[in-house]
Amino acid sequence: MRAKIVSVALSGALLPVVLTSIPVAGAVAEARPRPAAAVPSGATAVVRITEGQVAEARPGAPILYPSVTSCLTVTVRLAGGGKVGAHASLFQVPGEYRSDGILAALKGRVGNRAVRAVEVRGAVGAWHPGYFTKAIEAYGDGEAVPYPTAPDPEGIARAVAGGLDQPRARVTVQDVPDGDMTVT
Template identity: 70%
Template sequence: MASPSALPDRATVTEGQVKEVAKGGVITYPSVTSCLTVTVRLKGGGLVGAHASLFQVPGELRSDRILAALKDRVGDRSVTGVEVRGAVGAWHPSYFVKAIESYEGAEQPPVPTGQDLDGIARAVSQGLGLPLATVTVEDVPDGDQTVSDRDPSRR
């Protein structure tokens, strides 16, 4: 974790990445289609964001590794909220525990049967070790997502 003065004001977080911005900063998640974004709001300001992809991008984190990396980046700092946004209907909550690419042979990954907002919230809560009440999940249309730490209604 970088010192607050060394953190950028803006970050672009692509599939399989985890990044952080300083208090008042902005995170952009480009081209969110079948993905989910997970943004942690830190007490006192600042954001830590992860872009979870259904399929691993070469050289980046798989879906079953992204929450551990996000939790590591947050460390022991206080969290005021966690926002999960994206293609909720494309995700089964278990993809945060076992990535689609880790299924072998005749073993098939579970298929989502609709928008399991509660299941995804539980998986993220457990993966980050945070209370379920801190996690919100929202299905949003495909495209770029921008999250600002400056929005006072989201604190």
Template identity: 70%
Template sequence: MLIRRARWTGSKVVVAGLGALLATQLGAAGGAWAAAGAPVAAARGERAAAGEPSAVARITEGQVAEVGPGGALFYPSVTSCLTISVRLRNGGKVGAHASLFQVPGEYRSDQILPALRDRVGSRAVATVEVKGAVGAWHPDYFTTAIESHGPGDEVPFPAVPDPEGLARAVARGLGLPRGAVTVEDVPDGDLTVR
């Protein structure tokens, strides 16, 4: 379905396209995320010990975590999300699971890149891999989350997949050259980055 317009009503996103109307309810917890300031630190994935080659960091929606050299990043249930996996030159990996809608207590889409950049810190980056539902994401979601729009505001919505725009947005948000970032649309499901 080609999406023509999306509008934030304060409690739901109304998406109109080709005569169809889709309303995605945010649920009873909808007000909780709006009032949430900084995400709850205890909900974040913990850093795996650098010497653990079999370490796996499980990163759910709105979280940032890392593993040392030889470890893997595991992103469960990647459906409408994007995963951003930073491969460090030392062999470690730092990952973020960006969600279209904020999970209560976790990072919103416009908070995820600054959190990932902070976690990477001054360590040298080899590459960045963005994978997930590329067609569901507008590059602006990394600077203004869907929830940040006021009632009646027009929410940007991708008319076509924009992998180049997403790559530029991620590179800019992480302070890296565009050439360091690749973008790949992948089918729904769990994703492991080794």
């Protein structure tokens, strides 16, 4: 009996699959959990948050937001040193949060923990503050979709503060160039 390990994409994750030849029945696939990547001693694993996702990083662990182009990232810095992040996308990625649901998901992940700061970074000029309460996809035929005529960092800060039930003074907004973004 021969076995061959191949990688299969399933819901955006690569899983190793073992294909085993069985003389009578043919090939059978068995999914096995992917082993964790080795992290050098003393190093902290990076938490990767892609479009439409919310995730948490323990104290000392950086967050990587890949391919921030027309997106906004929202990083909540917790009083205990950890971070909870969200990668808000103008258009919904299938199976992930829309822009009008991502702040509620982020707030739920933060829970009742004390918040030190909230940092919003990304394509500020591409975002209308209203996208956090009604996603572009939520507009019907003939409905006017609001679009930004100028960057509105103050409006975005108010929308994020309101969506997270945080004081406005705790929220900062910064326009950053396209690319991968790492928050330490």
